[in-house]
Amino acid sequence: MYRIVRLWDGSLNRMHFFPLAVPFIGVFASMTYLFGFFGISIISGVMDPPFLSSPAPSPKDRSAAPAAGPAKHFSPTEEGPSDYGLDKPEVIIVGAGTAGASAAATFARQGRKVLLVERCMSEQDRIVGELLQPGGLRALERLGLDACAKEGTDSVVVDGYAIIRSAEAGGAAAAPGGRRDSVMLYYPESDPENRSELFGKGVKPAAAATAKGGEAGRRPCSREGEVPRGRSFHNCRFVQRLREAAQAEPNVRVVEGTVSALLEGDGGEVVGVRYREAAKGEGQEEEERVTREVRAPLTVVADGIWSGLRKCANTNRPQKLSTFVGVLVKHAADAAPVPHKHCGHVVLAHPSPILIYQISSTETRVLVDVAGAMPSAADGGLSAHLREKSAPQLPAMFRPAFLEAVARGDVKSMPNRAMPASSVHRPGALLLGDALNMRHPLTGGGMTVALKDVELLSELLRGVPFRDAAAVASAAARFHAGRRAHAATINILANALYHVFSTPEDPASKGTRVDLQAACFDYLSLGGCYSAGPVGLLSGLSPVPWVLTTHFFMVAFHGCREHLLPVPTPGGVLRVYRLLHVATKIIMPLLEEEGSTFLAWWPFRKAIQLVLPWEHERWEN
Ligand SMILES: Cc1cc2nc3c(=O)[nH]c(=O)nc-3n(C[C@H](O)[C@H](O)[C@H](O)COP(=O)(O)OP(=O)(O)OC[C@H]3O[C@@H](n4cnc5c(N)ncnc54)[C@H](O)[C@@H]3O)c2cc1C
Structure with missing residues (x-):
């Protein structure tokens, strides 16, 4: 397979490649899809193997x-x-x-x-x-220092995240077919205690439990001290x-x-x-x-x-991945012009994501990720970038306050390093x-x-x-x-999500990355363990690498489904191969680097590398 892929890069053109590769890729894609389907069945409760329900040590x-x-x-x-x-x-x-x-x-x-x-x-x-x-607040509580986050800082309670598609028509994350434009990810009602819960099975989001059905955007009633919560502050x-x-x-x-x-x-x-x-x-x-x-x-x-x-x-x-440009938006007390109060917002902007979260009763932070060279602040290039490239992708209700802050010059930047x-x-x-x-x-x-x-x-x-x-x-x-x-x-999740949520300029790899991004968004929209599991990882309450790896590959398999159903075609099979290849190229170097899960063990690494070649090229954005 590796040789075929090398040939694809080199002398063979599409005409020669297809007759050779389609049977290989077809068998491979069908097998991986079957494994993916098997995995989804396990998680969705059709099958319930003992390893998911056996008791695990409580947090x-x-x-x-x-x-x-x-x-x-x-x-x-x-x-x-x-x-x-x-x-x-x-x-x-x-x-x-x-x-x-x-x-x-x-x-x-x-x-x-x-x-x-x-x-x-x-x-x-x-x-x-x-x-x-x-998860960090829990550690702070155990250290007896949680008052430092909760008192005297004008901090804001965080109930979860909203993942929002870019508002710009035709933006990288815009999806055809009238798909929903945001997905709510509320923190769980309680700390996960066994393996099923760590995976997200049977976990109720705090919003759903407290707001009967969890109307999107509604803030769950406050049960401070019982429900896991985050905090944002200066x-x-x-x-x-x-x-x-x-x-x-x-x-x-x-x-x-x-x-x-x-x-x-x-x-x-x-x-x-x-x-x-x-x-x-x-x-x-x-x-x-x-x-x-x-x-x-x-x-x-x-x-x-x-x-x-x-x-x-x-x-x-350290390696520099990108730069965060921070803009401070000011507003009246508790009147942040954001779609979902008490939530962090991740806008799936092009070419890389934008974060929005309230940090005090009267201020909301925007962090615009700039991949590659930074526009100069001195010659007005940075302001122009924020006005012309970032602002149109933000939720409409937030745009005026953002533009006002940019005009005021409340802008700072900081490199993102790993x-x-x-x-x-x-x-x-x-x-x-x-x-x-x-x-x-x-x-x-x-x-x-x-x-x-x-x-x-x-x-x-x-x-x-x-x-x-x-x-x-x-x-x-x-x-x-x-x-x-x-x-x-936490490291693998952060670095992998950054790559999934970023779209490279190179048209050859852009399409597949957009496919993976859409698969991730749709997967999280499924609810149940498909969102509760990833939220547990994000919140720092489920520090379990195998849970992360499994959800990551489930996202990729979920994306494959689109291309294989109802009947696999050669074009669909090729897109599946590309999707799995990109997913592997993102996750495998991170697993190897952290020495995490059995996939990082060299026989598995080498076996995967044979079929889906990857190298340490994850900082390509
Ligand atoms: C743009 C950006 C946004 C981030 N957002 C988040 C977020 O929302 N949530 C989150 O959990 N993490 C976030 N992080 C990561 C987080 O900021 C760091 O992980 C965290 O601050 C690390 O704490 P620290 O104590 O190691 O370093 P710091 O908090 O930076 O403390 C280091 C201290 O050392 C002092 N110091 C440095 N050199 C010397 C010296 N030679 N002698 C004496 N003192 C010295 C400095 O003055 C400073 O007070 C973000 C990082 C970046 C870059």
Whole structure:
């Protein structure tokens, strides 16, 4: 098959190709469709194999703390917690963002003496980290820090998402045949507890349960604390509240300064940091700022997306996927001009998606994804892009407010970067947050991963003497193994959805991508487990990679159905092959990168590669 495909690229033309390839592709497509149909039957309840209904550990069990205290094989150390003080910290944390500030508060509550070094302690107005998924909020609740998201930030409750087709006639996502133009994806009524529920089976969306039939767009009645909910806010307000929570801990000392280097011991281990204190006042000259060195048995690097220190324990490098241009729309209190209140909106715009979500009672954020080169803000190119290319694709009711914000100049941009985590362990140092791992922000999963990581790491290190390098290394290894499920699910979902929701300019691949996008939209519109399963993944409440992989391939099979029914034709079979090929090219590199599910195991990878060739070319948009 691979050779045939190579020949197709090369010397053979269509006339020669068809007689050779159609029997192969026909058999292959029919088999894959049968498998797809079999899968759909299982999920829709026609067949109910035991693996879907067998009990699985509940989220509580899964998040249960490992046994507190050092494991037996840890070598005892002379030192105890009392040997540390605020001037001689047990752990230094670099960066007081979502990851660093929550880690500082958590370690301090476990009795550790923490030094938190942050470059700038005043509020930094950024367009990142403005929507926290329910899974992240649950982690925050377990850390005892949920008030930071819920109180004093003018935050907005998020009940789910609306996926909206582009309003522009003839836009990439516009579908013929009068199909519905939006699909509502409400978060579940309760946290999934067994394998069936993790898959989305038998899960009621909160809206359907509370609003009897769940009229689209209607906000479910508030059952705060019971129903999983998300929160959106100004990131700086949330982070500032986390910093206050950390500062309120007697075991935390906060220093405003920029870490320029990690200090190394004789064996190459990290033994502390060198930092430059922040200017004390307006008049202080650069050279007057004091440089200090401070040592501790453990340094946690949480210096964010631009991390200059991550290379100490991360062999991967970030890749830029696209840029988000953030526009801040202002409106009267609780009068956001959006189609679905209390929901995030994903507009399937061409060439890549646009996000809309309210971030305070009087403000709504729009994030326009710009794939490829950014138009210049200086010569007005960016404003023109927003006015002429983005605005026509937005819902009509939202357009005037958007154009007004663009005219006002409330526009900021930020690169979207992705980087898989590296499990390399550098003695004396650990990475957290964006310094460790990044994914496309389309699904708003970054803070959820960071907070779940803080929760897991702090539990694994509970009672471990940080001087005991072997004990810390063992906890770090368990941390990397333990985080794989939630991190891989959120990372793969974000990066895969970004590619499904983007349409390349190249006409050869555009048609198939539009097919896959339409298949995804239709699949989510089916309701039941077909929407509840993906919502569980999006919300961070179902951190299960096999659920993600299965739903992803089900979407592709769902798309195949259109081309094979009622009778498979050679043209239909070819489109099926192309659809499965594009789906494979999107998902397989991500599974391989995250080492996730049995499909990432090399015999399966190689077998799939033989039929549907793919390489690491996923950043092609
Ligand atoms: C455009 C965009 C939108 C996003 N939207 C969302 C979203 O809606 N939901 C979501 O969950 N995630 C989102 N993310 C991802 C999310 O922002 C990050 O995953 C999250 O903020 C990571 O937290 P962090 O603590 O690692 O980094 P940060 O929150 O960036 O914190 C890093 C801190 O380190 C400090 N620092 C840096 N260098 C030094 C140094 N040398 N010395 C001392 N201090 C230093 C910085 O000042 C900063 O305070 C988005 C990302 C992008 C790019």
